[in-house]
Amino acid sequence: MCFFDQHRFVCGDWKWGHFRQHCNREYRLGETCGMKLIMQTVPVGKKCKLCENIDVKMRRRAAEVERVNRWQREGNKFQASIKKSMEGVKNLDAEIYELGCERNRRLQGIGSQEW
Known part of the structure; x- marks a missing residue:
């Protein structure tokens, strides 16, 4: 469960943002576990x-x-x-x-x- 930013658009759609933090399940350096969790939601002032x-x-x-x-x-x-x-x-x-x-x-x- 690695943490990423989430970009939320005005229309309600979203996309993944930058990687923020590794979880304790991933032991390989530079890799993510594949499960994405939201670290913070960044509002985007336009539509997708x-x-x-x-x-x-x-x-x-x-x-x-x-x-x-x-x-x-x-x-x-x-x-x-x-x-x-x-x-x-x-x-x-x-x-x-x-x-x-x-x-x-x-x-x-x-x-x-x-x-």
């Missing part, structure tokens, strides 16, 4: 990378939807552009869904990975 990526894609999606709405108000002269933008919105929806699933898996601790 996954949430930032979701926010960026949501802003891009909102801009595309606004652009399509504007083109539709102007009439039938932008049909190809509308079709292309709607395809882009579908792609962004799929990416946002995948990122949301990854975030949920991470919060549940399933398949978690070090960042």
